[in-house]
Amino acid sequence: MPDPVRSAAVHADAAVPDGLLDAFWRYEDALMADDVPTLDALFAEGPWTLRGDAGGLLVGHDAIAAFRRGRGGAPQRQVVAVHVRVLDATTAAVVAVVEPRTGGRGQQTQVWRLGPAGWQVLVAHVAAPAPAVDGRVWREVGTPLVAGAGSGPLAGRRVAVKDLFAVAGRPIGAGVPAYLAAARTEPATAPAVQVLLDAGADLTGIARTDEFAYSIAGANPHYGTPPNARVPGGLPGGSSNGPASAVALGQADVGLGTDTGGSIRVPASYQGLWGLRTTHGRVPRDGLLPLAPRFDTVGWLTRDREVLAACSRVSAIGAPAVAAPERFAIAPRALEALEAPVREAFLRWTRSLEVEETDLGDLVAAQEAFRVVQAAEAWASYGAWLTAHPGAVSGAVADRFLAASRIDAAEAARARADLEAHRARLERAVDGVILLLPAAASVAPQTTADPTTVDRVRTATLRLTCVAGIIGAPSLAAPLLEIGGAPLGVALVGPRDSDDALVHRAAAFPAA
Amino acid sequence: MPDPVRSAAVHADAAVPDGLLDAFWRYEDALMADDVPTLDALFAEGPWTLRGDAGGLLVGHDAIAAFRRGRGGAPQRQVVAVHVRVLDATTAAVVAVVEPRTGGRGQQTQVWRLGPAGWQVLVAHVAAPAPAVDGRVWREVGTPLVAGAGSGPLAGRRVAVKDLFAVAGRPIGAGVPAYLAAARTEPATAPAVQVLLDAGADLTGIARTDEFAYSIAGANPHYGTPPNARVPGGLPGGSSNGPASAVALGQADVGLGTDTGGSIRVPASYQGLWGLRTTHGRVPRDGLLPLAPRFDTVGWLTRDREVLAACSRVSAIGAPAVAAPERFAIAPRALEALEAPVREAFLRWTRSLEVEETDLGDLVAAQEAFRVVQAAEAWASYGAWLTAHPGAVSGAVADRFLAASRIDAAEAARARADLEAHRARLERAVDGVILLLPAAASVAPQTTADPTTVDRVRTATLRLTCVAGIIGAPSLAAPLLEIGGAPLGVALVGPRDSDDALVHRAAAFPAA
Structure with a gap:
């Protein structure tokens, strides 16, 4: 035989x-x-x-x-x-x-x-033969799923929407199968989605998110971790992981996501994309599942700076356009804790600009206040549901929700007060300048990295990204650095409502 | 620079x-x-x-x-x-x-x-990087789009449904963008889809069809022609082209389609799949757009014979299961017009069986009666819509609808009478035997073939496939032959309601 x-x-x-x-x-x-x-x-x-x-x-x-x-x-x-x-x-x-x-x-x-x-x-x-759809990246895809207006500044652009936004006629899944299984059919499309459709873009599909968006790693145990299109075997960054990978893979042109603690900027940095966390409250959050409303913002990921600029312009209906400061500043003390290759790549790049120095104060304490307030709000958003659905989330996300469940009202109140003090100090520290930071504390870790490493990287990155979150300021991640072939973003933090101006300013930046 | x-x-x-x-x-x-x-x-x-x-x-x-x-x-x-x-x-x-x-x-x-x-x-x-979804094959895809019962004889199987069947909450597109643009949202899922979901399968997505299913080539000018997974550059066969390519590409396990003149059997033959045209009326056609109701049937395409058997078993609720005859017959006169390599490959394969000979009579005349009745019914289905939407369909499909529009009531009535005579004769010719035929008159032509060649191939193939259509008999296409590396199916035509038995009989067949 x-x-x-x-x-x-x-x-x-x-x-x-x-x-x-x-x-x-x-x-x-x-x-x-x-x-x-x-x-x-x-x-x-x-x-x-x-x-x-x-x-x-x-x-x-x-x-x-x-x-x-x-x-x-x-x-x-x-x-x-x-x-x-x-x-x-x-x-x-x-x-x-x-x-x-x-x-x-x-x-x-x-x-x-x-x-x-x-x-x-x-x-x-x-x-290998391609699957019908890469379920690590997408929940649902069409040709398109929802057609846009056809003409406008985003005509012909394909949007991947994070599975936290309402799309009429479909449920919201939030990266959690048990949540999706019981979710209602949404009666209306979220304004942040609709405004892109009205600007001519098509909605290609609904893309993955970390569970309830409570992570910046980009891993998802239920649907598989989306690939990092630039770093073989690398984490994609999250929680807007599906939109980020979809854009980096060329399967979409715009990733519509959210950024609470870094969920736009981190995947942008890990995958060499442009990403904008908008001014808090600038883009409507109706029809968007909350994580921590004190920090939640809408944002976009793109391969092309001009496309990002168009998303920002069309999405902030009625909001003011504030100019960006002329001066740039770096915060040397905030860079001290970074690994040498990241710090050096960033500082080498800043040498081509004229930069001042500023001091952001005690970022460890600021980050802790951020963490506690975020956790308390996350538990307010999902605690009841999670209590009714034990085992629905897993790993580090489950650990964080468990920790969040133990924060009492007094601790949360103290953290809110601390946060206000940090906000006031940070606002003074960046007054009149565009603050420059690495968009993440490292390039993308490998998916095989142990949880301790991922957690260490997370903590170091959130120490940088929390600055914009605390101020409610816009922050642009620009794909300008590379370490050992892996991309790393530069983050710009500007005054509230300087979103458009930040994207414009980056046009003149040198790539490393 | x-x-x-x-x-x-x-x-x-x-x-x-x-x-x-x-x-x-x-x-x-x-x-x-x-x-x-x-x-x-x-x-x-x-x-x-x-x-x-x-x-x-x-x-x-x-x-x-x-x-x-x-x-x-x-x-x-x-x-x-x-x-x-x-x-x-x-x-x-x-x-x-x-x-x-x-x-x-x-x-x-x-x-x-x-x-x-x-x-x-x-x-x-x-x-090249994969697209979010291959729009030549699919209109819409999910992970899954609609979840099935989870357990049952089709548990774990992924279904691609031809864009002619109703899926609740979504429109039917029928391979024609202008039709899709104005289509209503379907209130209920077609029974032929639902029965697969109830049997445990998941609905992966809605797959393409030739325009209004009025072709067996598998080309679609609006969405691009789905690839033939077995013949580089080959036509996929139609009109169930999307489901066929999805299954042959491994993007689905079951292609749910329709067969009016050969729309299951031809793509099965071209892409090396199992395909079953069911007994006319055996599987409910509610929620299915008609082409020519006198001939329209539901059918499936699979890579695996057992999966096809399961589809057939679960879909014919309440219909009788008729045994298949023991004897096989070939129709030498019907083979005469075939190109030598096809005839020879087919006859060589039949030598391993004991086969009788039968005479199907004047198939040219039978095919013409079939053509006219199909055209008259196709115009009844879409004439009003097409008149209101000039230019909505194209190429050979538009030509056929134009010809159909010119058939008057008298010509249609004559063709119906002729068809009845042919039906009676064909039923006698296949009485007590399983008729064996090539499932198509050729392997898949190249997508670059000129329209004359495609039309010639079409005519020769329909002369074979119309036999089952005229009788209303089930016909199984079995992927048993190969010519120059390209697949070619063997068709079995059995008595009405012998669907399951035909699929069972093929288990023992030798591959060429």
Whole structure:
């Protein structure tokens, strides 16, 4: 009986060198068995070995091996045809057409070489058939889901809306399956969505969010973590993770999201996008599920600065347009706690500008007041529901809600008073300047990073992002830095209602 | 000023051989300019050159050149990184990370060799970032769009429903944008959809159809022609083209469609799927837009015969289950008009069975009666709407509706009388046997085929498929044949209500 796995027709342009096909099939067997050591051994050692798929290009044996260890096995598939292009006695390209058990066809292209360690892959390119929709990124997608006005400043732009905004005729899911299952059909579309439709954009779909938007990591245990389009294996950043990944992947042009503690700016920074947290209260929040209304704002993620500018312009109906200060300031003390590569990349970039220095005071204390007020409000938003639905949220989000449930009225009142003091001091510190900060304290961590690392990164980032949140100021994340090939944003914090002006000012900025 | 196109960082593991990068960038320039002669010249001549992308693997310089001529240019993109793996002085792998203008990242892997014609590509693998949803295949998709009962014989199966069936809360589009634009929101889900949900399946999305389902080609000028998952560049077959491609691409497990003249069986044949046209009237057609009610039936497309069997079982509530005859018959006279490779492949396959011969009479005349009755009914279905919406449909579909508009009552009445005579004769001819036919008169034509060729293929196929339509009999398309690597189905025609039995009988069939 023929081995079903090895029954594929082999087409070769010349005599196939000894051992090549055996190595090819050993690789296939190991892949199906998730035999990581064998897979690692069949890829050439060293920094030049390449492996690419829809998640990005991995460079070097170590990066590829780390990917395999974190993958948890490849989808089962059948090789249906093998094409061998013999390059010389010790080198060949092998192209396999593969059929996953779940249907469709994919292609695997490999360059093999015979060396002291036997036949090994130098270069691999793997393409799996696309799903109908990437459920890590989207809940629902149409062509479009809701058509816009057709003309206007956003004509032809495709919007991914975070699954916190009402879309007429559909429920809101908030990243939590149990919440979605019981959600009512929304009778009307949220104004923040409608204004984009009226400006000519189409609504492509409803995109994912971290559970109840109470995270900046971008992970979601229920639907899978959206990919970071710029950092293979990287966290996408959240909580506007679905809109951010959709835009970075080119599946949408505008990600409509929210930013309470950094939920627009962090995914923008992690994925090399423009992102704007708007002035608190500037864009209507009707039809938007709240997390912590004291800080909740609407915002957008885009690949293109001009598109972001248009979103900002059309969304602030009736709100004033305040000019941005001419002067820039950095806050050296706030940068001290940052890891050296981030601090250095940021400071190197600021040297091309004329910048003053300012002092933001005790950001650790400010962040703590922010945390407590946010938590108290988050519990006010979802405590009753969560109590009725134990186990509905998970991991770090569940931990935060649990901590929030223990904040009593006195603690919350103290934090609110502290917050007002911090707000007053921060407003003075940034008076008359545009404050410049890194948009996040690090580039995107890997999805395989341990919870402690993710929490440490989160705390360091929120210490920066909470400044705008406390003031209620607009903050623009601009994709201007890169560390080791991974993007990092620069954040601009301006006076209230200087949103449009901030986006305009960034037009002249140099990229690192 | 650096050339923006050529500003990408180049990473090489050794000195890059002279001329290689120049050839690489010439290729890139030619691609962006759609300079087909230069692209052709930069790919090695001969039958061993390979080029693969999401549309499939093209083998040989000629197939690749034909693809380029029909493509109409590649999407504009920017190369952001180039990795060169030098294999020897005349051979190298070049992996480029590319960024389409519309966002996201892709990868292009090439094996280059220096020969008498200079540096040329031997092997290329191109991966573009996936869209949010393939609008050629789907109108709307969810995760799922509508959740099913969760348990039952179809638990875990994903359904693509043709855009002719009502889904509560959504309009029906029928493959015609002007129709969709004015369509009402459906108050209830069609029973043929609901029964699958009740059996545990989830509704993944609403998939495309040829305009008003009045075609078997599978092309759609408004939304783009869905890809044939098995034949690169091939027509998908229609009119259930969206569900068929969705299933063949692995984006769904069940395609729920309709078959009036062959709209399940033809796409099944073209894409190597199982397809069942059900007994006329067996599965409820409520909530389904009609084309020609005298012939319209519900049916399914699947990759897996067992899944098809389950669809058939759960959908015919209360209908009788008739046994299938033991004997098989072929109709030699009906095969005479077929192209030799199709006839021979089919006859070769039937030799493994015991088959009798039967005579279906004058199929040309039967087909003509079918055509006229179908056209008269199609005009009754859409004539008023089409008259009010000039230009809403196009090409061959518009031509057919125009011809249909000219059929007067007397001609329609004559055709109905003829049809009854043909029905009586055909019923006698297949009495007591399962009739075996090719499911289509050819494998999938290329999308670039001229209209005359498509029309000729259509006429030859409908001559076979109209037999079941005239009798109202069930017809199963089984993916058993292959011609030059392209799939071709075998059709079984059984007695009315032998649907389940036909699917069961095919379990024992040999694949060619």
